[in-house]
Amino acid sequence: MASVTSDGSPSAAGVRTDTRSGPVLRRLLAYAKPHRKTLAVALTLLGLATAADVINPVLTKVFIDDYLTPRRFPAGPLAALGGGYLALLIATVVLNYLQLVLFQTVALRIVQQLRVDVFHHVQGLGLSFFDRTPAGALISRITNDTEAVKDLFVSVLSTFVQNTVLLAGIFVSMFALDARLAAFCLLLAPIIGLAMAVYGRLSGPVFRRTREWLSQLNTRLGESLQGMHVIQALGQEERMRRAFAEINQAHFLARLKTIRLNGWLLRPLVDLIYTLALMLVLTWFGLQSLTGPVEVGVLYVFVNYLDRFFEPVNQMMMRLNLYQQAIVSAKRVFDLLDDTSFAPGKSGDGEPRITEGHIRFEDVRFSYDGETDVLDGISFEVRPGQTVALVGHTGSGKSSIVNLLMRFYPLKHGRITIDGWPLEAFSDEELRRKVGLVLQDPFLFTGDVMENIRLHRPEVSEADAVAAARFVQAHPFIERLPEGYRTTVGERGATFSAGQRQLLSFARTMAGDPVILVLDEATASIDTETEEAIQSALAKMRRGRTTIAIAHRLSTIQDADRILVLHRGRIVEEGTHQELLALGGLYHKMYLLQQGGHRLEAAAVTEGD
Structure with a gap:
């Protein structure tokens, strides 16, 4: 799996392997x-x-040492010793419970805040950004990757x-009992640290590949579910199964590498070091027994x-794999948080208001990829109350004009104004x-x-929503x-x-009482009977409002004040419906094609005779 897959998915070899955990x-x-x-x-707990x-x-x-070996069993001291032992056990359990709850509560709050930050940033x-980022990959970062970060705080x-504090306490006690033997045991710390470092260095790239392939799995799955009707209609099930199986195999191989690493470098290695350390302690006490008595209690304690x-x-080593996964996932989350492809926003001082809806485009040029212009010198004006x-x-540039007017993309060349601003x-x-x-x-x-019409907008009451539904002829079917x-x-x-979904979207828009109305083939999804019913509503919607309407069916915009005909990012014709038909250009050809072609052309010739 070292190459790019047939469907364009990145290969494992192309996955970045920068796994520096410190930053x-x-x-x-x-x-x-x-x-x-x-x-x-x-x-403290x-x-x-x-x-x-x-x-x-x-x-x-x-x-x-003081009671069992000399065979002395005074009731009072032994009861005190046993009571102290039991009290310490109970205290340990209670204190560990309390500190564990506090630590994990903080961990959950941190991850909760991180998820809120990520979602807020993505919004x-x-x-x-969304044009170039598959939805499945984005969902994987917001859900799977933040879940791995949660494991870092909660489990790792x-x-x-906890274990670092425990190890420090153990070494303090060891030195209090026998400083020389404790010093020998302390030599084990660098060995364990080296094992952790080697594991981290080897496992980081593997975990990054695993997370990337999981992201690709989510992307493929989401795409398949959303496009299932197309997949089944075109008989693409087998191809999609093969593509999914290919990505799944890559994910499996990456996971298999992590299992092998864990099998060599986690518990087996620690168990080996433990056995060597135990042999060292027993040898130490064995040698001491040759020169004098050995305190059995000290041996037991060591x-x-x-x-x-x-x-x-062992617990820390076993959680290193979770640590590496979390670091890789956190890096992916922070890459998302650091993305600065923000939606264009307000700039400059003042708080202008849109009151009339006077729109002007002046020499607007635009490119999605920075190379190919989809708009090439677009200039036009829409006066208040007009419909254009x-x-x-x-591909002629109609939707791009709307996208720029809605400020979905930044404008880098030319000027767009509303009411002179x-x-x-x-x-x-x-x-x-x-x-x-x-x-x-x-x-x-x-x-x-109701929620879909109001969209929780405070300025839109339920009465406004019902009135908007009546206005666009949606009220009868809702009732x-x-x-x-x-x-x-x-x-x-x-x-x-x-058609019902479109009517609800009409009501949603009109409930806000906009000054400017933008219609992207708003009647395309509505059957003929429904279209006839709402054409009058559309006329009312446009009345008194500046309207820009994208139309594929020319019959729906014959009453527009002006029609702009676009071709390859330029305005090539402009006028009313009748003026453009009389011109005999591109609009005329489009109209003939939609109305039956040669039959209408013949009729037009007969009329001319």
Whole structure:
């Protein structure tokens, strides 16, 4: 899997392998700053729990050396010793529970804030970002990658902090019992640190590949589910299965590499080091026994501490794979947070308002990729209350004009003004409230009908929503729904017909009472009977409003004040419907093609005779 797949998916060889964890970890830890007080309490409780945990073996050593070995069993001291041991056990359990709850609560709050930050940032990105980023890959970053970051805080960092404190307490106790033997045991720390470093260096690139392939799986899955009707209609099931299986195989191989790394460098390696350390301690005490008596209690404590020492080491080593996954995922999340492809916003001073809807395009040039112009010197004017229609073949630039007017993309050449003000002078709130957009493919949100019309806009009351529905002739069909305006809308409005979805989008737009109306073939999804019913509503909607309408069916814009005919990013013809027909140019040909071609042309010739 070292090449680009047939469908354009990036290969494993092309995945970046920059896995430096330091900067990423510091940035993650910065999210902990608002929780400093809670963390301080948790660390204090952790320190107390660790102290109680490491003192217990010392009590056992006292019992063995002072009472069991000399066979002395005074009731009072033994009861006190046993009571102290039991109290320390209970204290350890309670303190560990409290510090664990505090640590993990903070961890969950941090990840909650990170997800909010990511979602908020994505909401502010421009459409150019979404044009080049597959939806599945984006969802993978917001869900899977932030989930891996959650594991870092909940399972990894809390474990590392707890076990580091425990290891420090164990070494302090070891040095208190036998400094020389403790110094020998301390030599194990660099060996374990080296093992961790080697694991991190080898596993980082592997985990990055794994996350990238998982992102590709989500992308392929999302694309397949959204386009299932096309896949089945064109018999593409087998091709899609092969493509999915190819990406899945790459993900499997990447996961297999992580399993092999874990099998060599995690628990087996730590168990080997533990066995060598145990042999060292037993040899030490064996040699000491040749020259004098050995305190069995001290031997027990050292063996106990070694076991307690390597158990947290094992836990930390076993969580290194989670750490590496989290660091890779966090890097992907921060790459998303650092993306500056923001939607164009307001610039300059002042708070102009859109009151008349006077639109001007002056020598506007635009390119999506920075190389090929899709608009080439577009200039036109729409006076207040006028309706201007944009027509032309696919790719002529009609939608690009709307995209620029809606400020979905930045304008780099030319000028667009509304009421004499540059487009960039308006705030987002003003532009979105005063310019209403109806798309050819309406989008409905999960909720009910009323919520889809109001969209939680405070300026739109329920009465306004009902009035807007009546205005666009949507009220009759809404009343026939099982629960009227409270009827639940399924995902993307799948339970409604295309015409009903379009009528709801009409009502949604008109509920905001826009000054400027932008219609992107607004009647394309509506059947003939419904279209006839709403043509009068459209006429009312346009009355008193500046309207720009993209039209594919020329019959819907014959009453427009002016029609602009676009071809390859330029305005090649301009006039009313009758003027353009009389011109006999591109518009005339388009009209003949839509109305039956030669039959109409013959009729026109007969009329002329």
